[in-house]
Amino acid sequence: MHRWSKLFVPTLREAPTDAEVASHKFLLRAGYIRQLGAGIYNYLPLGQRALNKIIGIVREEMDQIGQEFFLPALNPREAWEPSGRWSGMGDNMFRLKDRKGAELCLAMTHEEIMTEIARKELRSYKQLPQIWYQIQTKFRDEPRPKSGLLRVRQFTMKDSYSFDIDADGLDRSFELHDAVYRKIFTRCGLKFVAVDADSGAMGGSQSQEFMVHTEAGEDLIASCPTCGYAANTEKATSLLDAVTEMAPTGDGLPELVLTPGCAAISDVAAFFKISPASDIKCVAYMALKRGENGKADTWHGLAAFLRGDHQVNETKLQGAVGAAELRTMNGEELEQFFHGPAGFLGPVGLAPAAKALTSGLTVVVDKGLEGRSNLVAGANKLDYHFRSVTPGRDFSWTLVADIRTVNEGEACPTANCTGKLVVGKAVEIGHIFKLGYKYTSAMGATVLDPNGKEVTPIMGSYGIGIERILTAAIEQSHDANGFWLPASIAPFQVVVTVTNVTDTLLRETGEKLAADLEAAGIDVLLDDRDERAGVKFKDADLVGIPYRINVGKKVAEGKVELVNRAMPGAEDLALADVVQRLKALV
RNA sequence: CGGGGCGUAGCGCAGCCUGGUAGCGCAUCUGCUUUGGGAGCAGAGGGCCGGGGGUUCGAAUCCCUCCGCCCCGACCA
Structure with missing residues (x-):
């Protein structure tokens, strides 16, 4: 039996200010x-117990669709070369050298290793599909670890990888994961949502994130209460209301206007007495294009134009032009590409590149500017703007794309839905992702199809952050005194608090009750410490155990108290009913 | 990597400006009392004041430098 007096549970009355x-x-x-x-933490006994409960659930459900592996965290450089990620991962990867000077890394993920196994071992379509998973420590040299276990440099991840003969097979593996993930998060007691996500620079086709709403989250998700649409704001779209204000002035050609000191959108709008929606915002970037076939990476000028009241969405922009990385232009580069200073940049007179990220300036225009006319834009000249600028007539572009971030209150993009989007913070607890052929093709994995022809298997990749399930559960259920976990992932399901261990009757009643609960298969902790009742109650409220039995004075009447941590107050319970009642609760 | 903040006992902090024997609360240990919401009294232990260098008769305090940690931003298959 687990006794608090023997457990190592170093509770703190005050939290360190770092938290x-x-x-x-x-x-x-x-x-x-x-x-x-x-971003590096020791897991003490209570934390480890909770994480083990979560891992237990994940493993039990994953075993329904896949097979567990255990792979090295220490990987030789050679394993990461064929996919191009030895260099592609950049500073996010921990790297080290062995005594002979050979280069190694600490694995951030295991696509390469799993694909290497597939390449060597899979021969025939008859062996497909395969779903291989692992629950292991992963390492990422995060630029900024933060928020306790939410963003760390070493963490536990369930990763799985599917190999299928064709896209239909991948669809099935993806659906299997979707269903299993929903089961896992439900069993872990989380209120979660599945959202469309950006498939990122890894070149996947479909991507879905599992999110838990919380202020501590780092992602923003847009959702529609009416139809259930939900997407990461990196990906979300919305319908725009038509801008109804009068066209600023006339219908003539662009007219140069002196606008002293009007560098901000708000200054310009006030100067011309227009809404920011009728000003054209310009954001200037340098975009990195990865060199292919061993060619060197190159940087290209990139101008994004959008409505003055909109925010550029760098994830979308990056996707639209196929850039590996973006950074904002410096003054010298602004002069080179625009011949004008920041604050007065505009599209008129630019010579857009014919194709994205080729020579010259790539010009991307947001869809929100389509069909507009008589707008205001910077003149690429200090203290001057143009008015009466009409896209298409007065300037051209490399491409038009959706490159803005949606805002709360905009119309839901779903056909025939009249809902308005709401935007909220969330933490990502899982991600399922159709990878495609990137790794199998780069690493030369093939199997023979029924016709004896070599084909490349198609892959999916699916992650769950184990620690994030714990943190999300705590974010979801806490008050001033502590938190309470769902019984399925709590380190113990119930704590039996003997209010005074110097009282023989109370102590023996508590011992027997705890033994009975344990015999009934309930995970019980007996608080047998020689402490005052108040101390034990405070500790019990703090540590996340969902139910508590107070063994106190009422034992004389054959009664104890049942406290449900999620609710106020306590309930008297006959000693004889305790086991049955708790079995029903957990 | 840019901006800001912090490093003094296990935890929370004061002392630094204006240099002169390192303090407070909680926790810990001992004894007595207490025992249903972080007890009371009495006593005790615990510090390379983040590291290195410098100024000074003398540095937690002033100067230089390095390191670590936190927050905002950038970043985040």
Whole structure:
């Protein structure tokens, strides 16, 4: 039996000032974790028990569709070369050398290793599909670890990889994961949503994230309460209301206007007495194009034009032009591409590149500017703007694309839906992703199809952040005194608090009750410490155990108290009914 | 990597400006009392004041430098 008096549970009355978000504070205060370095944590017994419960659920469900592997965290450079990610991962990968000077890394993920196994071992379409998974520590040298266990440099991830003979097979593997993920997160007691996500520079086709709404989250998701549409704002779209204000002036050709000091959108709008929606915003970037076939990477000028009241969405922009990386232009580059200063940049007079990221300036125009006329735009000249600028007539572009970030209150993009989008913060707990042929093709994995022809298997990749399930659960359920976890992932399901262990009757009643609960298969912790009742109650409220039995004075009447941590108050319960009642609850 | 902040006992902090024997609360240990919401009294232990260098008779305090940590941003298959 687990006794609090023997457990190592170093609770803190006060949280270290470093902790900002609720889950971080409580994980420290409840003695679940201790920090070793930036983004590196020790997991203490209570934390480890909770994580093991989560891992247990994940493993049980994943075994329904796949097979578990255990792969090295220490990977030789050669394993990461064929996919191009030895260099592609850049500074995010931890790298080291062995005594002979050979280069190694700590694995951030295992696409290469799994694909290498597939390449060597899979021969025939008859062996497909395969779903291979692992629950292991992964390493990422995050530029900025933060928020306790939310963004760290070493963490536990369930990763799985599917290999299918064709796209239909991949669809099935993807659907299997979608269904299993929903089961896992439901069993972990999380309120989650599945959202469309950007498939990123990895070149996948479909991507879905599982998110938990919380202020501590780093992602923004847009959702429609009416039809259920939900997407990461990196990907989300919306319908725009027509801009109804009068065209600024006339219908003539662009007219140069002196606008002293009007560098910000708000200045320009005020100067011309227009809404920012009728001004054209310009954001200037340098975009990195990865060199193919061993060619060197190259940087190209990139101008994004959109409505003054819109924000550029760099993920979408990057996707639209196929850039590996974006950074904003410096003054010298602005002069080179625009011949004008920041604050007065505009599209008139530019010579757009014929194709994205070729020589010259790539000009991308947001869809929100389509069909507009008589707008205001910078003149690429200090203290001057043009008015009466009409896209298409007065300037051209390399391409038109959706490159803006949606805002709360805009119309839902779903056909015939009249809902308005709401935008909220969320933390990503899982991601399922159709990878395609990137790795199998780069690494030369093939199998023979029924016609004896070599074909390249198609892959999917699917992750779950184990620690993030714990942190999301805490973010979801806490108050001033502590938190409570769902019984399925709590380190213990119930704590039996003996209010006074110097009272023989109470102590023996508690012992027997805890033994009975354990015999009934309930995960019980007996608080047998020689502490005052108040101390034990405070600790019990803090550490995340969902139910508590107070063994106190009422034992004389054959009664104890049942406390449901999620609710206020306590309920008297006959001693004889405790086991049955708790079995029903957990 | 840019901006900001912090590093003094296990935790939370004061002291630094204006240099002169390192303090407070909580926690810990001992004893007595107490025992249903972080008890009371009495006593005790615990510090390379983040590291290195410099100024000074003398540095937690002033100067230089390095390191670590937190927050905002950038970044985040």
